[in-house]
Amino acid sequence: MSAEIICVGTELLLGDILNSNAQYLAQQLAKLGIPHYYQTVVGDNPQRLKQVIEIAAARVKILIFTGGLGPTPDDLTCETIADFFGVPLVEDPEIIEDITEKFAQRGRVMSPSNRKQALIPQGAKVLPNPTGTAPGIIWQPRPGLTIFTFPGVPSELYPMWQETAVPFLKSQGWGEEIIHSRSLRFWGIGESTLAEKVSDYLNLLNPTVATYAGKGEVRLRVSAKASSETAAEALIAPIEQQLIEIAGLDYYGADDDNLASVVGKLLRELRETLSVAESCTGGGLGQMLTDISGSSDYFWGGVISYDNSVKVGLLGVNPEDLDKFGAVSAIVAEQMAIGVKNRLGTTWGLSITGIAGPTGGTNEKPVGLVYIGLAGPGSDVTSFEYRFGTIRGRSLIRHVSANAALDNLRRKLLTR
Amino acid sequence: MSAEIICVGTELLLGDILNSNAQYLAQQLAKLGIPHYYQTVVGDNPQRLKQVIEIAAARVKILIFTGGLGPTPDDLTCETIADFFGVPLVEDPEIIEDITEKFAQRGRVMSPSNRKQALIPQGAKVLPNPTGTAPGIIWQPRPGLTIFTFPGVPSELYPMWQETAVPFLKSQGWGEEIIHSRSLRFWGIGESTLAEKVSDYLNLLNPTVATYAGKGEVRLRVSAKASSETAAEALIAPIEQQLIEIAGLDYYGADDDNLASVVGKLLRELRETLSVAESCTGGGLGQMLTDISGSSDYFWGGVISYDNSVKVGLLGVNPEDLDKFGAVSAIVAEQMAIGVKNRLGTTWGLSITGIAGPTGGTNEKPVGLVYIGLAGPGSDVTSFEYRFGTIRGRSLIRHVSANAALDNLRRKLLTR
Numbered sequence: 001m002s003a004e005i006i007c008v009g010t011e012l013l014l015g016d017i018l019n020s021n022a023q024y025l026a027q028q029l030a031k032l033g034i035p036h037y038y039q040t041v042v043g044d045n046p047q048r049l050k051q052v053i054e055i056a057a058a059r060v061k062i063l064i065f066t067g068g069l070g071p072t073p074d075d076l077t078c079e080t081i082a083d084f085f086g087v088p089l090v091e092d093p094e095i096i097e098d099i100t101e102k103f104a105q106r107g108r109v110m111s112p113s114n115r116k117q118a119l120i121p122q123g124a125k126v127l128p129n130p131t132g133t134a135p136g137i138i139w140q141p142r143p144g145l146t147i148f149t150f151p152g153v154p155s156e157l158y159p160m161w162q163e164t165a166v167p168f169l170k171s172q173g174w175g176e177e178i179i180h181s182r183s184l185r186f187w188g189i190g191e192s193t194l195a196e197k198v199s200d201y202l203n204l205l206n207p208t209v210a211t212y213a214g215k216g217e218v219r220l221r222v223s224a225k226a227s228s229e230t231a232a233e234a235l236i237a238p239i240e241q242q243l244i245e246i247a248g249l250d251y252y253g254a255d256d257d258n259l260a261s262v263v264g265k266l267l268r269e270l271r272e273t274l275s276v277a278e279s280c281t282g283g284g285l286g287q288m289l290t291d292i293s294g295s296s297d298y299f300w301g302g303v304i305s306y307d308n309s310v311k312v313g314l315l316g317v318n319p320e321d322l323d324k325f326g327a328v329s330a331i332v333a334e335q336m337a338i339g340v341k342n343r344l345g346t347t348w349g350l351s352i353t354g355i356a357g358p359t360g361g362t363n364e365k366p367v368g369l370v371y372i373g374l375a376g377p378g379s380d381v382t383s384f385e386y387r388f389g390t391i392r393g394r395s396l397i398r399h400v401s402a403n404a405a406l407d408n409l410r411r412k413l414l415t416r
Numbered sequence: 417m418s419a420e421i422i423c424v425g426t427e428l429l430l431g432d433i434l435n436s437n438a439q440y441l442a443q444q445l446a447k448l449g450i451p452h453y454y455q456t457v458v459g460d461n462p463q464r465l466k467q468v469i470e471i472a473a474a475r476v477k478i479l480i481f482t483g484g485l486g487p488t489p490d491d492l493t494c495e496t497i498a499d500f501f502g503v504p505l506v507e508d509p510e511i512i513e514d515i516t517e518k519f520a521q522r523g524r525v526m527s528p529s530n531r532k533q534a535l536i537p538q539g540a541k542v543l544p545n546p547t548g549t550a551p552g553i554i555w556q557p558r559p560g561l562t563i564f565t566f567p568g569v570p571s572e573l574y575p576m577w578q579e580t581a582v583p584f585l586k587s588q589g590w591g592e593e594i595i596h597s598r599s600l601r602f603w604g605i606g607e608s609t610l611a612e613k614v615s616d617y618l619n620l621l622n623p624t625v626a627t628y629a630g631k632g633e634v635r636l637r638v639s640a641k642a643s644s645e646t647a648a649e650a651l652i653a654p655i656e657q658q659l660i661e662i663a664g665l666d667y668y669g670a671d672d673d674n675l676a677s678v679v680g681k682l683l684r685e686l687r688e689t690l691s692v693a694e695s696c697t698g699g700g701l702g703q704m705l706t707d708i709s710g711s712s713d714y715f716w717g718g719v720i721s722y723d724n725s726v727k728v729g730l731l732g733v734n735p736e737d738l739d740k741f742g743a744v745s746a747i748v749a750e751q752m753a754i755g756v757k758n759r760l761g762t763t764w765g766l767s768i769t770g771i772a773g774p775t776g777g778t779n780e781k782p783v784g785l786v787y788i789g790l791a792g793p794g795s796d797v798t799s800f801e802y803r804f805g806t807i808r809g810r811s812l813i814r815h816v817s818a819n820a821a822l823d824n825l826r827r828k829l830l831t832r
Contacts, residue, residue, distance in 0.1 A: 040456055192529050313760070
């Protein structure tokens with residue numbers, strides 16, 4: 001018994017909007033343990049929609065539709081479904097009352113086109129819409145096949161799903177076996193290298209382990225099927241521990257952790273503070289750190305030294321070294337880190353200077369060359385050189401630079 | 417002759433990632449005038465993927481696959497396609513060479529699992545991947561059916577689409593009737609207000625005009641169907657001019673413009689310079705400004721004054737005013753703007769101080785209260801108060817705060 005998500009809307013085929021409903025529903029189905037093997041997108045076209053229904057009804061038992069429930073003539077989902085199963089539409093008086101009331105609340109009168117939204121297939125139950133005018137339906141057009149319809153507007157879909165679809169599905173026995181996952185996060189190791197290190201685990205059946213790569217980091221997803229979240233966690237925990245041990249320092253956190261939150265947690269525990277000096281990232285490192293609510297406990301601020309005059313004036317970088325070694329150099333990175341640490345009076349100073357491109361590179365100092373400076377307690381200062389290459393583009397070079405800076409601080413905090 | 421987008425990946429079915437590839441490809445197909453009526457998502461499962469291929473090959477002429485080209489055992493797209501059409505996989509020596517070289521550039525050795533990425537169906541052409549190791553294919557497994565495969569990583573898919581798929585499709589005669597669009601961007605006006613102002617235009621047929629809202633801004637999409645981009649632009653231009661005139665100063669740019677790029681263009685023309693002082697945005701304003709390559713011409717840097725000691729020490733904010741009015745106040749915003757302007761010696765100083773939440777709000781100063789300070793030539797200084805409310809969340813409050821700061825500078829530069 002599995003489900004298919006069918007999103008109806010020409011705007012999806014034109015690429016006007018991102019299909020976030022499919023992602024939301026996919027997550028929700030996984031949570032309830034309802035297997036879901038297909039998603040289909042089709043336009044506001046009755047013939048093609050009927051073909052999609054025919055294919056889906058032959059391969060799954062639950063069809064979940066989003067979109068096409070609005071008041072305009074191209075909103076055809078409900079009538080096409082009814083037509084496919086040869087069932088007439090009937091006007092539901094409660095829906096008429098609900099729509100009239102909602103319009104009255106907004107000081108408006110129901111337009112005739114909204115009357116269309118009260119038509120549902122004979123025998124279907126109304127799925128109330130607490131926030132909008134378009135209700136959905138729950139319908140069994142034939143034994144063993146259940147149809148849900150939802151509006152395409154996410155802010156209407158979410159509460160309808162939670163308040164009516166979830167209780168209904170649970171009453172049908174769903175949610176007794178669930179899929180629960182943990183996402184383990186790694187920095188400083190490539191996907192294929194990590195996959196080889198943990199290759200024995202990639203063939204497990206429960207929990208399963210799979211690798212994902214994106215934006216400079218690698219993730220391992222550990223997913224367990226069990227009767228409850230607690231039971232799933234008990235299956236995941238020992239495997240998670242083993243994977244973390246194998247990866248060593250390259251593992252930095254799980255699920256919603258990111259390098260900024262992990263570094264923040266370490267600094268808070270140590271009661272130490274941080275300031276930053278940013279050149280090519282232009283504030284991006286500070287932004288990452290302050291994305292974390294409560295970061296003011298350990299992050300005091302910094303200097304965006306985009307122009308060399310700021311490096312000299314505010315950070316005390318030696319103008320002769322700037323001339324001799326250039327702004328993108330290990331010595332300038334170190335002086336920036338020392339400068340911001342001393343200037344702001346923090347435990348740590350972390351700096352970034354580099355060439356994010358696409359212009360500004362030379363043979364000797366190509367685009368993607370980045371230096372990270374890290375100044376710590378006492379006169380301890382180090383720097384790290386990276387060559388990210390040109391192919392990643394400006395935005396990704398800046399993103400991985402800021403993360404590489406945080407990762408160096410993380411490793412230092414864990415190993416000093 | 418139409419196309420179907422088939423996205424392969426269990427992570428899509430689990431809701432781990434948003435299907436942005438489907439949106440990108442949908443936009444690209446629309447641009448070339450290639451009709452596209454279906455999108456299908458299926459997991460890394462050979463049986464189900466074969467069923468999907470069978471359905472799609474019966475209803476369209478172009479199949480575009482994304483995902484499942486990686487080096488790990490669950491990446492099965494290419495071999496499943498070959499298997500479906502009964503054609504063996506062969507190792508392509510040029511791909512082996514390309515992968516080896518890419519690994520060498522990063523100072524690494526090709527792992528045995530990457531060798532799998534060089535296997536393509538006999539008779540298929542390689543679609544080179546300039547940025548990653550997984551190449552795609554262009555293949556006609558039978559007359560009248562063309563298959564494209566792309567990796568699932570967007571930063572690899574985009575250049576492959578532009579550099580190889582587009583020229584190929586154009587050589588096949590596509591792109592003769594195209595849909596071309598301009599996206600006009602507005603800040604400081606709500607979607608419904610703008611829709612009412614331009615209501616006459618929303619019923620046009622060619623070009624069409626539609627409103628979109630997102631992340632604090634509103635867009636009008638003007639789309640024309642014509643034989644060429646130039647012909648479409650000729651249809652769009654007069655409508656665009658009229659819309660811009662109706663909107664006045666609320667219009668700020670089109671297409672890839674953003675408030676940082678528009679402000680940057682104005683500053684460059686005026687030969688003026690900017691520095692920033694950021695509290696609640698923590699570097700986000702600097703990051704937006706430096707996302708623009710070449711921003712060093714007018715953006716000199718700034719101070720992230722997250723802690724009050726930095727506001728006093730580096731920006732010269734009066735500690736008594738900090739005590740009396742609090743860090744989130746008009747007077748502190750103004751002193752921050754003056755301080756950073758004087759300290760860095762720029763024409764303009766722009767500051768942000770506010771409560772991004774979710775904690776830290778009071779009855780008098782709720783979450784979402786933000787002050788922008790703007791100091792200009794001479795002793796000119798002003799501040800602006802915003803109440804963004806709590807429902808937008810920390811990340812969006814920070815985003816709209818930085819944009820509101822840029823918008824105030826933009827209006828000042830245009831009207832002083």
